[in-house]
Amino acid sequence: MPITYEIRSTPGGRKYSRSAAAGRITMDDVRMIQDAAKPGGPMDGLPSLTVNSADLAIDPDARKAFSDMVRDVKEDYFSAMVVTSAPMRVMMGFILRVTGRAENMRFFNDEAAAVEWLAGKLGG
Amino acid sequence: MSISPERINRVVDLLTKAAVKQYHHRIELSPDAEDDVFLQVEVGLNVVMEDLEQAEKQREEYVSEIQRKNQEIADRAAMALRELSTPIISVWDGVLALPIIGMVDTVRGSEMMEQLLARVASDQAEYVVIDITGVAVVDTRTADSFIRMSEAVRLVGAQCFLTGISPAIAQTIAQLGIDTSRIRTLRRLSDALKVVFEELGLKAAAQSNLSK
Numbered sequence A: 001m002p003i004t005y006e007i008r009s010t011p012g013g014r015k016y017s018r019s020a021a022a023g024r025i026t027m028d029d030v031r032m033i034q035d036a037a038k039p040g041g042p043m044d045g046l047p048s049l050t051v052n053s054a055d056l057a058i059d060p061d062a063r064k065a066f067s068d069m070v071r072d073v074k075e076d077y078f079s080a081m082v083v084t085s086a087p088m089r090v091m092m093g094f095i096l097r098v099t100g101r102a103e104n105m106r107f108f109n110d111e112a113a114a115v116e117w118l119a120g121k122l123g124g
Numbered sequence B: 001m002s003i004s005p006e007r008i009n010r011v012v013d014l015l016t017k018a019a020v021k022q023y024h025h026r027i028e029l030s031p032d033a034e035d036d037v038f039l040q041v042e043v044g045l046n047v048v049m050e051d052l053e054q055a056e057k058q059r060e061e062y063v064s065e066i067q068r069k070n071q072e073i074a075d076r077a078a079m080a081l082r083e084l085s086t087p088i089i090s091v092w093d094g095v096l097a098l099p100i101i102g103m104v105d106t107v108r109g110s111e112m113m114e115q116l117l118a119r120v121a122s123d124q125a126e127y128v129v130i131d132i133t134g135v136a137v138v139d140t141r142t143a144d145s146f147i148r149m150s151e152a153v154r155l156v157g158a159q160c161f162l163t164g165i166s167p168a169i170a171q172t173i174a175q176l177g178i179d180t181s182r183i184r185t186l187r188r189l190s191d192a193l194k195v196v197f198e199e200l201g202l203k204a205a206a207q208s209n210l211s212k
Helices: A027-037 A060-072 A086-099 A111-122 B005-019 B037-085 B106-123 B140-155 B167-176 B189-211
Strands: A003-009 A015-021 A048-052 A079-083 A105-108 B089-092 B095-101 B127-134 B159-163 B184-186
Touching: A003 A027, A015 A027, A027 A060, A048 A111, A060 A086, A060 B037, A079 A086, A079 A111, A086 A105, A086 B037, A105 A111, B005 B037, B037 B106, B089 B189, B095 B106, B095 B189, B106 B127, B106 B140, B127 B140, B127 B189, B140 B159, B140 B167, B159 B189, B184 B189
Parallel strands: A015 A048, A048 A079, A079 A105, B095 B127, B127 B159, B159 B184
Antiparallel strands: A003 A015, B089 B095
């Protein structure tokens, strides 16, 4: 699968979901994430950290579905995205900008900085 | 901020491709491309092209699906029309009637003959009455197809009556100059059926006498 996820903890012991995305993301991948984020699912209510590979591409349908997902998240939801590719960062920026929910989401060039930011937001 | 002419040209090139519906093109962007404001234009155009490509693909699939369904409907309608245009009625055991209505062109004529002969064979019909009262307009080719149909029925072993011949059709048949002496013609469909039933009655009587 182009997206894999696991549950990790910040140095202060706060849980977050860590996803890694590579290749072409399709609606199947979005459905997998939607299922995991459902009430009772492993990612339910957890802040997220996503590491996107430089070769990442997102199908138009998947892009729209991600945008809808972000629009529906709670006010105190935090998401850190590691994006090394500038074009992909712009693309992610489009998805976030259209949702109007970009304030709790940040882009990073490396994972350590992303975890540090997330830990700061979660209080440890 | 200054944008290099090459980057502007790439955007113009892509817009040119979009103008002729070549939506599969993209601006090549390296992962380590310069992260400036113009990159948003370049990525944005790629996103639009990707969406247009997908929309065009879906449109083509819809059009192809609609065309396939239209063809199915047309095929069913043509089949129904063929069946309706050759209403072969089994009026009695071994007796078929074919009342023809409307114009008969070469295609309809040959389809009628094909279906009628198949039915004569499958029903083991002894008599066929072709009634052309409902045929208003005939040309020599149409008239010829009635004659050939009657001949063909006779060749497969059934007796054929041609009824409802209007004066105009009679004239056209006469102009063809072919021998119609072996075709039994009567004024009305009912006249032919009367003859058929009489002949069947005679046969039944003869069979009855033989069995005594």
